[in-house]
Amino acid sequence: MEAPPLPGADDRIIETTRRVTPARVLGVLAAACALAAIFGSSPLLAWANALPDSQAAGLLQAAALSWNTAMSAMGATRLHDWLRAFIRMFESFHF
Amino acid sequence: MLFPTLNFLLFFLAVAAAMVPLRQHHEGRKIVLLVASYYFYAQWNWHFCALLAGSSCISFVAGRAIAASTEERYRRAVVATAVTMHLLLLGTFKYCDFLVGSANALARALGLTHELPFIEIILPVGISFFTFHGISYVVDVYRRDVAVCRRLTDMLLYMAFFPQLVAGPIVRASFLLPQLYAAPRMNIAIGPPLMLILGGLFKKVVMANYLATDLVDPVFFDPASFSTADLLLAAYGYAIQIYCDFSAYSDMAIGLAALLGYRFPPNFNQPYRAQNFQDFWRRWHISLSSWLRDYLYKPLGGSRHGSLLTMRNLLITMLLGGIWHGAAWKFVAWGAMHGAALVAERALFGSRVPKARTMSGRILSTLFVFHIVCLAWVFFRADSFDTVLIYLGAMAKFTPGIMQATPFTVTLIALGLATQFVPADFSRRIARRLAAWPSWALAAGAGLGAICIDALGPDGVAPFIYFQF
16 A cells, blocks of 8 residues: 555546636537537426426426427437437347 | 536536636635535535534644644644544544444343434535545644645635535545645646546446446345346446446546646546556545555554554554445445455565566456455445345355346446456547547537437436445
């Protein structure tokens, strides 16, 4: 137990890359969330439906339902649905 | 509020948004992070915010007292008092009922009729971690490894900083406090943190969760009902599950802190490729093993006083490391097994365990260490010693067939093991490639990656294993 811990790969990779401002970080995160909201409207709806009852939750649920319906009509939910179906099928295999 | 949830994402977006106008206001940023950290902790049980604040105040006052004096005896007394207070808090909340239960069991064995009452306190989330943070600060100030905290808010934030608050990594005062004292770099590397967060999400949501629900939990619930192959695969499965679960939390914590401009130390480094137990403990839960080495093993005497005392110190360190994980004899047994393995290595090879020279030797030593580690994980995961005996007894019956393991769970185990043997600089190579990506591509990758992980994962997210510690 005497030797110091190995330098971490995680720390090294953070040290060696180019840097951006907090505003850019927020922009990237917000853009990633927007994209996730398009392709992941069904988990968004599930999250809204699990919120405790309140007026705001009701509004959110209605908005999430409309959004999910619109995204399904556009076909944006296909990737999520296909991956879920694939993993469930793989999970059901037995030796 | 668990990391892999939409609630946490919204919380983190709010914190990241608050950082933007405060780019040049270091103190303001720290106040926002402090408020956010206490809000984060209050989501579990707001009553324990007072405990966290009280624990921070103990360290803050002790640090000031140590720094204000040059008299060695007084400084030592303050360290001893502060460490004792931290350990008393930890003992009261975490070990009280365990000690009462053990005393009652001993009393029954001795034929005594009187039993002590249980206190039945709820275990505050993360108490083991923030207690170690508090002790680290006091000892680091005493050793003059870190400058004393002049502002209480710095101390409160060091102890409560939300990425590492409930399950580590254990960030030492000498590592994080200098980052809080000085204005942090507000130029943030974004690709690698996103990669760590997405990788952590995959390990937790897909690998750890499926291995738990599809294999490990059912087999450990009733081991007598399963075949030898199932029991063996469940032991392997738990080894991968706990690695994916805990390293996922650490990766996400490191990534989240990096997105806010702070650095955390690494916590895992492909532990199952270790060729000896010394090597394993340099790769598994590095922040805990190095903490135990510097704040317990070395103060006990380390390896300075001959072989026998070194072995005693190793055993004490690992026993206490075991019980740090939880108030149960099974954790003591887990620590004892690792302690015995380290002692045996020390007895056979001395302080430097030689690495095998041939490929077959390296493979055999890695397999040997992995299987002993898996055996120790059976003690760690089982509900009781009875379960361990049933588990190992059922395994020894060599019952044929496979009832619970599936091609899917075996694939997850194989994938988990494969990650242990990719080249050590694999993640750095990916990070270098990510560095060339424009911001819009990183955003697209992160958004699509998160959706794919959500789609691949089971419904709902189980709490992280290390939350109970």
